[in-house]
Amino acid sequence: MNKEHFCESCIAALENTSKIYKTGDTSVTALQPSTVMLKPNELTLIIGPSGSGKTTLLSLLGCVIYPTTGDIWVNGNHVNLLNEVELANLRLRNIGFVFQSFNLIAPLNAIENVIMPLRLLRLPESKAREKALEALEKVNMTDKQKNLPRELSGGQQQRIAIARALVTEPSLILCDEPTAALDTKSVSIVMQELKSLVSVGKSIAVVTHDNRLKQFADRILYVNNGFVSDTPPEEEIFT
Amino acid sequence: MIKTAYKFLKYDKPKTIGVIIGIVICTFLIGQQVGILTFLTRLMGGLIDNSDTDTAQIWIVDKITINVNELARLDESLVREVRSVEGVKNSYPVIVAGAIATFSSGKTVPVTLIGSEPPHFSAGPNTGKIAEGKLSDLVLEYSISADYYDASTFSNTTDLGTELELNGKRAFIRLQTIDARGFGGSYIYTTVTKARFYANYPQDKVNAINVSIKDGYTPEEVCNSINKTFPSVRAWVTNDLKKSTIRFVVSSSNIGTSIGSLVIFAIISGFFIIGLTLYSAAIDRIRDYGTLKAIGATNQYITKLILIQSFISASTGFLLAWMLLEGFRSGVAKGGLIFSLSPALLVGLFLITLIISGGSAVFFSIRTLKNVEPASVFRN
Ligand SMILES: Nc1ncnc2c1ncn2[C@@H]1O[C@H](COP(=O)(O)OP(=O)(O)OP(=O)(O)O)[C@@H](O)[C@H]1O
Ligand SMILES: [Mg+2]
Numbered sequence: 274m275n276k277e278h279f280c281e282s283c284i285a286a287l288e289n290t291s292k293i294y295k296t297g298d299t300s301v302t303a304l305q306p307s308t309v310m311l312k313p314n315e316l317t318l319i320i321g322p323s324g325s326g327k328t329t330l331l332s333l334l335g336c337v338i339y340p341t342t343g344d345i346w347v348n349g350n351h352v353n354l355l356n357e358v359e360l361a362n363l364r365l366r367n368i369g370f371v372f373q374s375f376n377l378i379a380p381l382n383a384i385e386n387v388i389m390p391l392r393l394l395r396l397p398e399s400k401a402r403e404k405a406l407e408a409l410e411k412v413n414m415t416d417k418q419k420n421l422p423r424e425l426s427g428g429q430q431q432r433i434a435i436a437r438a439l440v441t442e443p444s445l446i447l448c449d450e451p452t453a454a455l456d457t458k459s460v461s462i463v464m465q466e467l468k469s470l471v472s473v474g475k476s477i478a479v480v481t482h483d484n485r486l487k488q489f490a491d492r493i494l495y496v497n498n499g500f501v502s503d504t505p506p507e508e509e510i511f512t
Numbered sequence: 513m514i515k516t517a518y519k520f521l522k523y524d525k526p527k528t529i530g531v532i533i534g535i536v537i538c539t540f541l542i543g544q545q546v547g548i549l550t551f552l553t554r555l556m557g558g559l560i561d562n563s564d565t566d567t568a569q570i571w572i573v574d575k576i577t578i579n580v581n582e583l584a585r586l587d588e589s590l591v592r593e594v595r596s597v598e599g600v601k602n603s604y605p606v607i608v609a610g611a612i613a614t615f616s617s618g619k620t621v622p623v624t625l626i627g628s629e630p631p632h633f634s635a636g637p638n639t640g641k642i643a644e645g646k647l648s649d650l651v652l653e654y655s656i657s658a659d660y661y662d663a664s665t666f667s668n669t670t671d672l673g674t675e676l677e678l679n680g681k682r683a684f685i686r687l688q689t690i691d692a693r694g695f696g697g698s699y700i701y702t703t704v705t706k707a708r709f710y711a712n713y714p715q716d717k718v719n720a721i722n723v724s725i726k727d728g729y730t731p732e733e734v735c736n737s738i739n740k741t742f743p744s745v746r747a748w749v750t751n752d753l754k755k756s757t758i759r760f761v762v763s764s765s766n767i768g769t770s771i772g773s774l775v776i777f778a779i780i781s782g783f784f785i786i787g788l789t790l791y792s793a794a795i796d797r798i799r800d801y802g803t804l805k806a807i808g809a810t811n812q813y814i815t816k817l818i819l820i821q822s823f824i825s826a827s828t829g830f831l832l833a834w835m836l837l838e839g840f841r842s843g844v845a846k847g848g849l850i851f852s853l854s855p856a857l858l859v860g861l862f863l864i865t866l867i868i869s870g871g872s873a874v875f876f877s878i879r880t881l882k883n884v885e886p887a888s889v890f891r892n
Contacts, residue, residue, distance in 0.1 A: 328890045337806055337887040358810050361886070365808025376803040376889055380523030381516065392513075393808050437807070449890050 279346055284444045284476040285311040285334050290343030292329050303329040306343055307501040309494065311445065311476045316468060316489060319480045320505075321496030327480045328449055330496060334478060335368055335447045336360050348444055365393055369438025371467075373450035375430040377422035377437070384409060384418035387436045394441065408436040412466055428459025435466055439475075446470060448479040452486065464489045513813075517820035520797065527793040528825060531786050531869070535829025536836065538782025539865050542775050543837045543857070549771045551851040556581070556761040557754040558694035559608070559626070562636035562701075565750065567604055568722035569731050572738060572747045579760045580753050581695060583608055583719040586745060591721050597737050599729035604634040605704050606720040609711035613700070614677040615668040624697040625656075625678070627707025634722035636692060637701050643690035645672050650687055650702055656710075657687035657701040661848030665698055678710040691850055695761060723747070779868060787872030790822065794877035798884060805886040815878050822873035823866065830865045834858065 280286040292304040304326045311317055311334065321327050332338045333345055336352050337360075345352035348367045355363060370376075377386045384405050391401035409415045412432040422430055431451060438446050448467065452460040460483070467477055468489050479486065487493065495502050521528045554561060559580050560571070572594065574584035591605045607627040614620045628635035630651050639647070643660050650657060656678070658670035668674065674685040678700070692699055707713060725734045731749040738747035748756070762768040794801070801814055834853070841853055 332887050332890055335806075337885070337890070358812075361805065361808050361810045363808075364806070364886075370806055370889075372803075372889060376799065376806075378800045378803060379797070380519040380800070385516070385519070389516075389804070390807055392516075393813065 276344060276351055278349065278351075279344065280310050283310045283312055283346065284348060285309075286346045287330075287333060287340075288344040288346070290333055290340045290345055292326075292333060292338065293341040302499055304333070304501075305499040309334070309501055311478055313444065313474045313476050314471055315476050315491045316471045317476070317478045318486055318490035318493045319478060319496060320482070320493060323482075325496045326499045326501075327496050330494075330501065331447050331449055331478065331480050334445070335370060336364050365390060366441065367443050367445055369441065369443040369446040371431070371434050371438050371446065371448035371451045373453045375422070375427070375434045375454070377430055377433055379422055382419050382421050383414060383425070383433045386422070386433055387440050390437060390441045404440055405436070408440040409433075411439070411469075412436045426459075427454045428456070428462060431455060431459065431463050432466065435463065439470060444475055446475055446477045448477065450480055450482065452481065452483055457485070460485060513816060514820055514824075517817055517824060520800075520817070521821055521824060524793050524796060527789055527796070530789045531793070531822075531825045532829045532832070534782060534785040534789060535826055535865055535869055536833045538778050538786070538868060539830055539833035539861055540836050540840075541778040542864060543833060543853070543861050544840055545771050545774050545778070546857060546861075547837070547841065547851040547853070548849070549767070550854075550857070551849055552695070552767055553758045553762065554851075555693060555695040556758045558692070558699070559635070560750055560754040560757070562638060562641050562689075562692040562694075562699065563722070563750070564632055564634050564636060564638045567602070567632040567634035567724045568750055569725050570723035570735055570738070570747050571750055571753050572603075572721040572723060572742075572745050573719075573753070575744060575746050578756045580720075580757045581761070585714075585717040585719060586721065588716045588718050590742065590745065591718060594721060594723060594738055594742065597734065597741050599725050599734035599737060601724045601726045603724075604629050604632065604722040605718040606635040606722055607704055607707040607711070607713055608635075608719045609707060609713050611678045611700070611711050613666065613698075614680070615666055616675065617668060619667050621666055621698065623678070623700045624694060625700050625702060625707045625711050627702050627704040628722070629704050633701070634724075635701075635720075637687070637689045641689045641692035642687065644688035645686055647687065652684075652686055654683050654706075655686035655702065656683045656706065657689050657692075657699075658685045659692055659698060660688055660690045661693060662698040664847070679712065681710055683710065691848070693848075779864065782868045783872045783875075786825075786869050787876035790818075790869075790873050791876035791880065794818070794881055798881070799889070801881050802884045802886065802889045805884060806889045811882050814881050815874075818873050818878050818881065819870060822869040826865045826869040829869070830862050833861075833865075 279288040287307055287309040289306045289308055291306040294301045294303055319327050333340055350363055387405040387408050388401045409418055412435050414432050471477055495505050497506050591603050594600055594603045609625045611623055611625050612620050613623045626635050649655055663670050670685055670688055672685055676683055735747040735749055837853055
């Protein structure tokens with residue numbers, strides 16, 4: 274089935290997409306049918322209470338899960354039609370991930386973590402190293418390149434993770450609570466770095482509980498009970 | 513990817529060491545058992561291995577036996593009669609008889625006397641088995657051989673000139689063999705005449721007849737002709753009789769079963785020890801594998817990464833086990849338990865090591881890691 278592209282100017286788009294998790298005979302509707310468009314040069318903040326479906330939304334955009342209904346488009350690819358290997362490839366080439374708990378590969382040092390996606394892309398080692406160094410420079414972490422993740426602070430680990438997310442020059446960067454484990458100073462460093470990527474044409478989505486991040490957002494999506502909306506739920510308007 | 517695999521192994525040092533120790537133990541046990549089995553099977557066919565292959569191309573034995581260590585008696589006249597068969601170049605009588613050896617210390621030991629005819633001594637010892645002395649010295653009066661490694665069995669040296677009694681008759685060791693031994697007995701080589709003399713063996717009987725064949729004939733052809741002409745006996749191509757002997761002794765003595773089950777248990781326990789350690793190492797790193805998947809690694813990549821880790825552990829474990837086996841081999845060789853770590857044995861062992869560790873990696877860790885969802889990394 275070939276479907277008309279839903280949003281040509283989007284980097285990633287959900288079209289009436291829902292997600293229902295089935296475990297045994299119980300099923301949880303984590304995301305109600307929603308339409309979401311992520312465009313270049315935008316930092317989108319995704320805010321909502323715990324369990325509201327933020328991570329589910331991000332996972333759908335990140336092509337790590339399939340939707341229950343609706344369609345997903347990433348960089349012109351109709352995600353619904355791709356198999357798991359093709360999805361992995363799509364993630365590798367188009368999406369950078371930043372996680373709440375950093376998720377650096379523990380046995381590998383900083384630069385090897387950054388090189389990893391390039392190795393998966395089968396870039397020649399010297400070229401990969403060069404690019405990884407560039408990425409480390411962008412996050413100001415060249416002096417820690419030989420350190421193992423456990424030898425780095427949370428903020429430093431997250432900066433390495435950002436370097437890893439941007440080293441493949443993806444058009445979409447997805448962050449799930451990237452600042453939850455960080456102190457205020459690290460929060461602003463990490464967010465400045467993400468913000469600077471937006472200016473070079475990338476689309477960034479950041480899931481957060483953290484109101485401090487609102488100042489960095491170009492756009493805010495509110496998720497509540499599986500519903501996604503551009504406007505805050507009522508109680509928040511008055512606070 | 514080799515470097516990444518190596519870093520994963522290095523990071524989980526205790527588990528990696530556990531896996532390698534598992535591989536070493538398992539590989540060493542298998543190598544040791546197979547080494548001992550090759551030694552024992554060589555002993556089983558010792559009578560044939562020690563013989564002179566130029567003059568003992570065919571063994572004629574009684575109709576019933578399939579084991580060269582259990583020979584009935586044949587009529588001596590047959591030795592001359594077989595010479596009339598087409599393709600037979602010459603034939604030689606062989607006597608194999610039990611005797612009791614008594615040493616100056618008073619110690620008595622049952623031995624096996626093997627008599628064949630000079631100058632060839634078709635039943636052996638062949639030149640490769642001679643340590644000291646000349647084969648032709650066996651012709652001298654009271655002259656017999658004894659083996660270097662039987663010194664401990666005899667509690668007596670087997671040096672040239674040693675005097676002993678065989679069934680109460682005096683004898684002198686004039687030839688020292690080395691590793692010319694059989695299964696469950698010490699071999700004393702001498703002439704047919706002296707073997708008869710010491711063992712009180714009837715003049716008109718022999719235990720076997722060795723046959724050499726003329727150029728242009730194959731041993732199989734000549735065997736067939738002999739078997740047709742003399743249906744009351746059976747002629748064997750030398751190597752076939754050896755194989756038959758080993759097959760018979762291995763199966764009837766339970767050596768095959770006991771060593772086989774030891775090897776199988778070593779493989780099974782290795783499989784589980786290595787597999788469970790690999791599994792627990794994989795579980796420790798499950799988050800890393802999940803992250804790799806999320807950022808775009810395929811299951812194929814994860815599988816390769818695990819298999820390379822198991823290959824590195826297997827090779828390291830194999831090399832250590834090889835060193836230990838070499839130590840074991842040279843240690844027991846001093847006592848006469850001689851086997852070689854042949855290239856075939858080593859290659860076989862290495863393959864088994866790879867199969868055990870690769871198989872257990874696939875069975876325990878890869879199966880688990882394949883099911884790790886890339887989405888799992890978003891759950892903390
Ligand atoms: N793999 C899963 N299997 C079953 N239910 C799931 C799964 N993942 C999420 N859910 C359920 O879906 C709903 C939305 O979960 P989700 O993780 O998207 O929320 P969230 O907004 O990210 O919450 P939090 O702020 O706590 O991270 C929750 O009720 C959750 O229990
Ligand atoms: Mg979440």
